[in-house]
Amino acid sequence: MRIDGRDYRTIWLDDDGRRVHVIDQTLLPHRLETRLLSNAAEAGRAIADMIVRGAPLIGVTGAYGLALAVADNDADTAIGVAYAELLATRPTASNLRWALDRMRAVVVAAPRGERRAVAYAEASRIAEEDVAACALIGDHGATIIKEIAARKGRRLNILTHCNAGWLATVDWGTALAPIYKAVRAGVDLHVWVDETRPRNQGASLTAFELLGEGVPHTVIADNTGGHLMQHGLVDLCIVGSDRTTRAGDVCNKIGTYLKALAARDNGVPFYAALPTSTIDWRISDGVKDIPIEQRSAREVTHISGRAAGGAIVEVQLTPDGSPARNDAFDVTPARLVTGIVTERGVCTASAEGLRALYPDLAL
Numbered sequence: 001m002r003i004d005g006r007d008y009r010t011i012w013l014d015d016d017g018r019r020v021h022v023i024d025q026t027l028l029p030h031r032l033e034t035r036l037l038s039n040a041a042e043a044g045r046a047i048a049d050m051i052v053r054g055a056p057l058i059g060v061t062g063a064y065g066l067a068l069a070v071a072d073n074d075a076d077t078a079i080g081v082a083y084a085e086l087l088a089t090r091p092t093a094s095n096l097r098w099a100l101d102r103m104r105a106v107v108v109a110a111p112r113g114e115r116r117a118v119a120y121a122e123a124s125r126i127a128e129e130d131v132a133a134c135a136l137i138g139d140h141g142a143t144i145i146k147e148i149a150a151r152k153g154r155r156l157n158i159l160t161h162c163n164a165g166w167l168a169t170v171d172w173g174t175a176l177a178p179i180y181k182a183v184r185a186g187v188d189l190h191v192w193v194d195e196t197r198p199r200n201q202g203a204s205l206t207a208f209e210l211l212g213e214g215v216p217h218t219v220i221a222d223n224t225g226g227h228l229m230q231h232g233l234v235d236l237c238i239v240g241s242d243r244t245t246r247a248g249d250v251c252n253k254i255g256t257y258l259k260a261l262a263a264r265d266n267g268v269p270f271y272a273a274l275p276t277s278t279i280d281w282r283i284s285d286g287v288k289d290i291p292i293e294q295r296s297a298r299e300v301t302h303i304s305g306r307a308a309g310g311a312i313v314e315v316q317l318t319p320d321g322s323p324a325r326n327d328a329f330d331v332t333p334a335r336l337v338t339g340i341v342t343e344r345g346v347c348t349a350s351a352e353g354l355r356a357l358y359p360d361l362a363l
């Protein structure tokens with residue numbers, strides 16, 4: 001997708017065929033800088049420190065991280081250590097385990113000496129498949145947007161939470177892909193962007209993306225959505241997901257559940273858009289079984305942004321001595337989700353719906 005009219009992806013291989021470039025998302029929207037990941041430890045740090053973030057991109061970075069580990073040492077034990085270290089970086093997104101499992105299985109099946117080439121080929125395949133999946137999610141989701149737009153016969157207002165755009169994937173995004181596709185098809189729409197405290201992925205990343213693509217949008221404080229819905233100012237909510245259970249429970253950035261509750265109370269359709277790699281077929285009850293990442297309290301007590309002089313600075317919000325708690329995700333039960341959009345199409349958020357879309361994978 002575009003920044004200042006130039007096409008970008010979030011992650012790409014260096015010309016040396018070994019190292020990996022990523023956009024440093026901790027500096028956006030104020031500075032566009034890239035980082036070069038030279039080994040598995042650097043890939044792990046990039047995920048843990050949220051230089052890269054978003055479930056699909058975490059998965060792809062994990063895959064390249066394992067390829068970097070194999071490039072350094074292709075023995076089974078070294079691969080096992082790198083796998084465990086990368087997996088431990090962020091516990092909630094399904095895509096990381098999915099990508100690492102796939103990488104490890106393919107790599108250890110190859111003879112030593114060939115593993116490096118096999119690992120890079122597989123990581124690149126995972127990245128390309130993510131792009132293709134997100135483009136299809138965009139097509140399926142755009143159909144929903146077009147239907148609602150045709151029914152309403154006026155500019156559509158769509159609310160999204162966190163950043164589930166191209167910066168959270170390799171390209172296109174999940175929740176934002178349908179928006180990009182609908183806009184390119186001529187649908188007149190406007191996006192309400194939840195700021196998404198504490199790390200403000202909405203205010204900093206989603207707004208940045210929408211600006212780059214020329215999509216009309218307005219950033220709102222997190223607590224505004226319910227009020228807007230009560231006044232008929234939201235026609236549709238679309239969010240991404242970090243892990244979705246086989247029963248259709250949707251885990252996503254903290255605060256998503258409250259938006260789904262408000263949407264239900266106001267009769268606003270609430271969709272989750274996600275690639276197959278986000279579905280955890282092993283679990284059913286998301287509230288009980290999805291591990292919720294606990295991040296540093298400092299992300300709540302402090303906030304960073306651009307100072308008048310241009311420097312990126314961090315300031316403290318809370319009094320010295322007040323403790324803070326930072327649950328990074330919550331779970332929206334399937335009953336509050338109107339539908340799930342994947343690269344295969346749209347289904348109800350239910351075991352039956354997912355089984356119908358995935359007869360080959362569902363348990």
Ligand code: MRU
Nearest residue numbers: 053054055164168174240241253
């Ligand atoms: O903590 P983050 O920024 O990695 O969380 C991102 C989200 O919650 C996204 O909504 C989710 O990963 C879907 S991304 C396509």
